[in-house]
Amino acid sequence: MASGKARVPVIEGWFTTDEDRPQLLGSRCRSCGARFFPKTGACRNPECGRGEIEEVALSRTGRVWSFTDNRYQPPPPYVASDPFEPYAIAAVELADERMVVLGQLVPGTDVAALGVGAEMELALGTLYEDDEREYLVWKWRPTGA
């Protein structure tokens, strides 16, 4: 990036850092196939609960379940920019897993043009930065945007 700062995930093991095609990392139960995000230590399907758990990359795309625009600065531990930049959050139902996952929208996304059912894809974005590093997190953006 232009800043020349190192780009590091804000949290380890929650998503891949492929700049073009990032994926969320969840858990899959080898016995019943149930998938979870974030990762889980044991299967939470009450009819199973005994399967071995493995890491699995989740669908990169999904459809909007709902969305909102946050206009007020949240309290810590959110690291807000100064001055505070409002941001939007979308709840997106993953195509294959039929699991709704929250994520900030990529800055500049036209929220007014979004609607329930709109196709979205996963992206990487900067959550905040300090003098040495940019801290990356998964974000949602309209497919093809």
Add this chain to the structure above:
Amino acid sequence: MPETDRQVAILGVGMHPWGKWGRSFVEYGTSAARAALDDAGLRWSDVQFVSGADTIRNGYPGYVAGATFAQALGWSGARVSSCYSACASGATAIDIARARILAGLCDVALVVGADTTPKGFFAPVGGDRPEDPDWLRFRLLGATNPTYFGLYARRRMELYGATERDFARVKVKNSRQGAANPNARYHKAVSEDEVLASPVVASPLRLLDICATSDGGAAVVLSSMDFARSRRPRPVKIAAVSTVTPRYPNTVIEMPNFATDSSAGVAPPDRPFRDSITHAAYQEAGIGPDDLDLAEVYDLSTALELDWYENIGLCKAGEAERLLNDGDTALGGRIPVNASGGLACFGEAVPAQAIAQVCELTWQLRGEADGRQVEGAKVGVTVNQGLFGHGSSVVVMR
């Protein structure tokens, strides 16, 4: 057991007014407890069991709220319990007291919840806790409580054509109903235009669509029906308490989660979590939503009150706006909702709130709700939901 054998009497109710008083939660709780004991005509020494609803924002005394209140009232040797289930804590504390009475282990129990809250958004308690989803949702997403309320509200608009004006009308209704409630924090009637002119917090919701956080305290004195007979000829009774958890897969995104369960492998339950909360209470009480005269629902936001109309069975999905706009849920309507003024007029005092809902139904069913009385009310229900999967519903009957 037949339904009537599972009832306990509400002998007394009391509250410390909601506000931003800046004093200790212990003071609010003991004040509410004394008011409830006076209302019951009992002395503190008559109480055999104290059930406290915890607060997590006031240090160690808040985690052992039952004992904290018992000590503040003067050690009496009463048995004690303290519990926490977020916004549902009050209902859980009531359920514990009720179970002890129905088991024959005590005759008289006191249930107390109180809170002192900081200004602004609820924030996670301090310290770095990267394993705690309630910490992580703020850190990784900036997902505040209003974020989730905004998601639910936007979905109502998209699915059912709800408008910001519909949401504003919920606030207008509740602000009028709570205006005469001496325990409410806000007593000013608010207009639609005032709501729509307030700043957007989490679109489509505005500042006046979202409930504040408050200080307050509430208490109830419960007893066995046998004990009640000599004290109150026809006491108001608790006919059911529901503290259900969700069923897998829970497909609605809920605080403080990042994701729902996956419904790819296992079909979602017939009844979503929020619908299941009062359903369990109705079953236990042997009633249905048609039997209700009024309801107190958890209006964390105006739009969420509309969701509750559907979740508790007052109407089908997508019909809540019509119910509101026809005046059905206003005082004088078919089924008044939040006659107390609701969270819109109180603001949220977490561990006290579910107890306060029961106080309101008790006053209503006794005919003592001055200025906001639902005429001839005989059956009421409360509902709310606590973070991390806590259902909370109480059926109160005369």
